[in-house]
Every structure is written in C-alpha cells, then in structure tokens.
Amino acid sequence: MRKAHCPAILPDLILASVRQPGDDSLSDVQISAGVVSAVMPAGAPPAGVQVVDFGGRYVIPGLWDEHVHFTQWALAANRVDLSAAMSARGAADVVRSAVAGADAGTDAAGCGLTLVGVGFRDAVWSDAPSRALLDAVTAGRPAVLISHDLHCVWLNGAAAERYGVNVDESGLLREDPAFALTRELGRLPDDVVDGWVREAGRAAAARGVVGAVDFEMTWNRDVWLRRMTAGFDALRVEAAVYPQDLDRAVAEGLRTGQGVAGTHGLLTVGPLKVLIDGSLNTRTAYCVDPYPHGGHGLLTVGEAELTALLVRARDAGFRPAVHAIGDGANEVALNAFAAVGIPGRIEHAQFVRHDDFARFSALGLTASVQPAHALDDRDAADSNWAGRTDRAFPLRSLLAAGATLALGSDAPVAALDPWTAMAAATTRARQDGRAPWHPEQALTRQEALTASTRGRGRIRVGDRADIAVLDADPLSASESVFAAMPVAATLVAGRFTYAVAGASAGYTRSQP
Numbered sequence: 001m002r003k004a005h006c007p008a009i010l011p012d013l014i015l016a017s018v019r020q021p022g023d024d025s026l027s028d029v030q031i032s033a034g035v036v037s038a039v040m041p042a043g044a045p046p047a048g049v050q051v052v053d054f055g056g057r058y059v060i061p062g063l064w065d066e067h068v069h070f071t072q073w074a075l076a077a078n079r080v081d082l083s084a085a086m087s088a089r090g091a092a093d094v095v096r097s098a099v100a101g102a103d104a105g106t107d108a109a110g111c112g113l114t115l116v117g118v119g120f121r122d123a124v125w126s127d128a129p130s131r132a133l134l135d136a137v138t139a140g141r142p143a144v145l146i147s148h149d150l151h152c153v154w155l156n157g158a159a160a161e162r163y164g165v166n167v168d169e170s171g172l173l174r175e176d177p178a179f180a181l182t183r184e185l186g187r188l189p190d191d192v193v194d195g196w197v198r199e200a201g202r203a204a205a206a207r208g209v210v211g212a213v214d215f216e217m218t219w220n221r222d223v224w225l226r227r228m229t230a231g232f233d234a235l236r237v238e239a240a241v242y243p244q245d246l247d248r249a250v251a252e253g254l255r256t257g258q259g260v261a262g263t264h265g266l267l268t269v270g271p272l273k274v275l276i277d278g279s280l281n282t283r284t285a286y287c288v289d290p291y292p293h294g295g296h297g298l299l300t301v302g303e304a305e306l307t308a309l310l311v312r313a314r315d316a317g318f319r320p321a322v323h324a325i326g327d328g329a330n331e332v333a334l335n336a337f338a339a340v341g342i343p344g345r346i347e348h349a350q351f352v353r354h355d356d357f358a359r360f361s362a363l364g365l366t367a368s369v370q371p372a373h374a375l376d377d378r379d380a381a382d383s384n385w386a387g388r389t390d391r392a393f394p395l396r397s398l399l400a401a402g403a404t405l406a407l408g409s410d411a412p413v414a415a416l417d418p419w420t421a422m423a424a425a426t427t428r429a430r431q432d433g434r435a436p437w438h439p440e441q442a443l444t445r446q447e448a449l450t451a452s453t454r455g456r457g458r459i460r461v462g463d464r465a466d467i468a469v470l471d472a473d474p475l476s477a478s479e480s481v482f483a484a485m486p487v488a489a490t491l492v493a494g495r496f497t498y499a500v501a502g503a504s505a506g507y508t509r510s511q512p
Helices: 070-076 088-101 131-138 157-163 176-185 190-205 220-229 243-251 303-316 327-340 354-362 372-376 378-384 395-400 418-427 445-451 479-483
Strands: 013-019 027-032 035-041 050-061 063-068 115-120 143-147 152-155 172-174 209-214 236-241 267-275 320-324 344-348 365-369 404-407 467-470 487-492 495-499
Touching: 013 467, 050 487, 063 404, 063 418, 070 115, 070 190, 088 115, 088 131, 088 143, 131 143, 131 152, 131 157, 143 157, 143 176, 152 157, 152 176, 172 176, 190 209, 190 220, 190 495, 209 267, 209 487, 220 236, 220 267, 236 243, 243 267, 243 303, 267 303, 267 344, 303 320, 303 327, 320 327, 327 344, 327 354, 354 365, 354 395, 365 395, 372 378, 372 418, 395 404, 404 418, 404 445, 418 445, 418 479
Parallel strands: 013 050, 063 209, 115 143, 209 236, 236 267, 267 320, 320 344, 344 365, 365 404
Antiparallel strands: 013 027, 027 035, 050 467, 143 152, 152 172, 467 487, 487 495
16 A cells, blocks of 8 residues: 555644634744644744744634544435435435436446435425335436435335345335445445545535544444545544444454554544434434334334443443434433443434433533534424424533533534534524524534534644634624635644645735
8 A cells, every 4th residue: 555645744834823713912823743832922933934824814723523424425425415305206306307317327237327316304294205206207227315314215116126125115224224225335436435535525624624533334444544545634534433343343452542553643443333223304213202103213222232332342442422312312321321431422412301411421421413403303303302392402401511512414414514513503593594493502602613623612732733724703703604614724733734725835815
C-alpha cells in the first residue's frame, strides 16, 4: 500500500486577526506541531512563521459529527432521492421517472442493473407500499428503495428474485433483513465507493468538520486504513466495531481510542455499537406504551444479553455505544449500564421516560443525539407518541438533568452538516413557516456549539489544532446565516483540509 498522504510535522502557523465567538477584540492563534501553542492579542507576528490573515473572521474548535454511516452517506448522493415523496404513489412516480430517464445498463447476465432509491418516510403516508405498486412502475428492472432511517427497504419482485429474499405483498423488509440487503447493495468496486467517500469527506471539511464517528455496519478498520493509505486525509475518523466482530477485534488487540498505525493519527478505533431496538419510522422502536396500530416495537437485544455484551466490552477495553430510540429501549440500556458500571454512549435517545433523564448523568453516559431528526420525524412522533412528545427528542431535558450531549446527523438519515444539526437544536424549526416543535427542548447556540466540538466550545492553548474559520459570529448571526454558516477554512492538526481561494497560502483578506 502507498504511504498515507499526510505530513508528519508541519511548520509553525499563525491564524492572524481572528475572533472567538462573542469576542470584540482580535487575536492571533499560533499553531506549533499541530497543537495550539498560543492565543494572543493580534499584533506583529514573529519573523519566519507562516501567517494567514483572516481579517476579523471567527475561529471555533473544529466540528465533529458524532454519528455517521459514511459509506451509506457517500452512496446516497449517487442514488434516487425519495425524500420529497408524500405517499407511496408519489414514491412510485419518482421511481417511474428514474426508470424512464436513466440508462439502466446491464449486468453480466444481460439483466438491468438494480435501481436504488433512498430517503422514503412511509410512517406519515396515508397509503401503503406494496410489491405490486413497485412492480407496475419498474418495467421488470430490479428496484430497492431504502427508508430514510435505514431500518426498512421496499423492493419489487425482480429485486426479491435477484437477491434471493422472501418478501410478502407489502414488498417491505425491516431491521436485520433490511440491513443485510442494504449491505449487499453497497458491494460496489472499492475504487468507485472510495472516490465517492473522498468527495463526501471534502464536502464535510468545507462545512468545518474535522472528525466523524463512523457506524458503518462492516469491519470498518480495514476499509478506512485502505482509504487513508490511498490519500484520504480530510477528516479524523473513529471506526466503530459491531458485536459480530468483537472477537476479531479482541484477537487483534484493538480497543476504543487506539490509533491505527499508518494513518498519521487520523484513524482511531471507535466504540462497540449495539443496536437493541428499531426506529420510529418503521414503528419498531421499543416503547413502554403500544403504538396506535398495536405492538410495542422490537427489542432486538434483551437486557440480560445487553448486560453480558457490556461486560465483554468493559473487559476488552471497548466503550459501548448502544442504539436506543424508544423509551422502553432507553430504560433497558440504562439498566444494563447501571448493572455493569461502565461509561459509554446511548445513540439517539429519542424518547425517554421522565424518570430516566437523571440516570444519564448519574451513570456517566453521553447522549449522542441527532437534532435534525426531531424536525424530520415530528409528524411521525405526533402520530405514534401522541400526548407524550414533550419527552421526544428531549435535548433540554437531558442537558438540564446533567447529561453530556454529543450532536450528530446519522447521515444519510440527515445531511452530514453540523450547522443543520445545531440549527435544529437551537430553533426546533426549519425555515418553512411551521411553528417550532416543542421549543422548550431547544438548546442555546453555545450549548449546541459545545456539543458539536466535543465539549471544547472555545479554542484553548494545548488543544489539537483542529479549527474552523467562519465568516460570522455563530453566537449572534441571524438564524438563516447560522444554519448555512459560511466557512472560510478548516484545519486538522494545523493542516488546511479546506480553504477558500488563497487562504491556505497566506493571502491577506480584508475584513468582511
């Protein structure tokens, strides 16, 4: 393999004439060996040091997306977008147009290549998906549609035959069978997928992102090692491990937080991810009270089994990250963490019993939440959790109870853009005229920024020089500017991963 394209040692650099959020005075930030070595009043820089004058722009610690399915995010950009479909019939019409307008190509057997769509939300549709409906618009071409939350796929008869799956008249697969088919659809040539991933990494860096926790459902360490030795250097990545690979990880001596050799500090072993329930859209999130259509959802890993997995994680040096969406699932996760006495994360925490908020803090747990989901799923929540949505997507309640928050996107469920997540967290509304949804659960901008920068909030001496440079003060910018924050530059360990024209070469800019 080629050596990763990333310099081991960088020369000193000064980001001149910058402000931290809320500050009026200008500062110079000096970076030495990839670390912030000084934050000082703006003035004449020392000789022999590269200086980039940002003309009064604002600097913040680089942003993290704490929950991404990176390969799925890269693939989604190259698939049929169904997110605007307001019904099963509407989704079928989008598929019909895609089939009619695209050159399908053929596989080695002369059959049409599979059409893949993403982003449908059947929980709020008045009509139901069916295999026959999809068959009628696909002209015999295999078609698989992946729901926005990844927990459900809708396929036609040709796709069921091609992939050897049994599906009833609904055409729907949920949970593990859906995950398995989604993984199969991602089996494209490495060079194709890795090219799309590089593009996604560059796009994330352009939004001020310096790192992501990747929960792709695969043995992900080797995938990222391949990408980084081939030149991917836009972001830091923490690659999660799933229970089916835990024995392999232990045998190879891996543990959470361990750096992977040959990646210049960009790749780290992430948490152990355990899914214990489904999702709201598929009505499989495990809940205390029944859904209107009946049933409590699915608890895919029971409390005793989860407790045993957390013991294995503790003994192997893995930090657990437990997927729990429904209030019943969150209770199970909290009980297991309490039994084992190990810190970790609960991913999503979308619906939580009032009695359980304080347990996050008492147990030293991080609530890894995705604020954009509150707006994407507000109608589904109102329909399925009617009368109880005051504790749905409960950011303020968790923070007030002492929990640590970490914001993310769950891309491709929502866009890999922390500004979208922070805007959703602080307004509980979109720019679409709808009233804020449970605004009492909103965060302040400083709280959202802190939860998007791993608790840093402000740049401090001794921090890694993972930095984003912004055109506006994130604490006082208008809501529209904040949600689409213009980013002038992004640095990882003092190395520019993104910059507007001329910035990384030391171009002196006039104050905007």
